[in-house]
Amino acid sequence: MLIPIYMGYGSVLGVVLYLAYNDFINNMGHCNFELLPKWIFQRFPPLKYLMYTPSYHSLRHTKFRTNYSLAMPIFDYIFNTMDKSTDELYERTLIGTEETPDVVHLTHMTTLQSTYHLRVGIAPVASRPSDNHVWYMWMIWPMACLSMVLAWVYGSSAFVVESLKLKKIMMQTWVIPRYNFQYSLIRERESINRLIEQAISDADGRGVKVLSLGLFNQERQLNGSGELFTQKYPKLRVRLVDGSGLATVVVLKSTPLDTKRVFLCGGGSKVAHATATALCERGVQVIMNQKKEYDMLKLRVAESSTAYLKFSSDEIPQIWIGDIIDDKQQMGAPRGSTFIPTSQFPFKKIRKDCTYLSNPAMKIPEAMQNVHTCEVLAVYICSHCLFAKIDDLVA
């Protein structure tokens, strides 16, 4: 800046480029991971004197009396203030130490909108609930669409989106680079299963203890709720779970204690089936009006409690449980009914005279560290249930 002032003229572009470079280099130096690969310094040795690295700059903050220059290490070389461990630290940082998590939650992208609520998206948006729309989101739409296409074409493995810590337990959320709509495409199934399989064998190889299949990754039509993998790899050391056991406990807990009769609407999912079975065993009458589902469930309920499972089209109690309860079905519910969802997707609230419970979820333990995402459509229910359970185990 002083040169143009002294000379009386200068290049506007030069000033802009200088400021941009300065900003970039400053951010890079504080980003806490090594950005520049080793081959750059090997191919252009003088670069070592002209450009610093994050590891170089970290020594200035930890040792205080070395590595003074912010961008150009040449001055430290001239005045002999260069920290002796600089090169060694740079190489050690490049190798890195990859931590193996104890628990991995394998989820996937849901919608473009929800990506903004992820930590890799926009930090202030990530701290808001997913139904909270920010006006400037439409501006990011073209970029988001492009990223979706790129993920579809080049996304060949799951990636880490979140690392959490609960007491001694390390947890990570891995994301399959596919969106909700891709899970509904039959021709995509094989490639999605391949991505899941790869993530499982990666977790198994690295010594992960538990891997939970989240959202559509555990869909029955896709891979039989994970059975495809357990059959293919009977010697898996990593435990594959789908969180359905815990989700069932949460649904059962939210059913009022004095309930005598419930209506199981549709109810094709594992959680809905397990909830109905447990209710029958508890002596609560479960009424269904779908013959096929009723016949299927009857085979699963213990003989001593089959009397509590009833097929009827005209008896409709006030407690409704199910995965999906559409508008027409909701309109048929008696006044003052309570709707209890068994899936991760909440019901559309169309009745003002009824109570809608939230989708099964548990409070995140206070000891959880590094939570930076408020919610992504409740994607994390299963994992949070799982985390809570593990917390009980270690406590």
Ligand SMILES: [Zn+2]
């Ligand atoms: Zn600094």
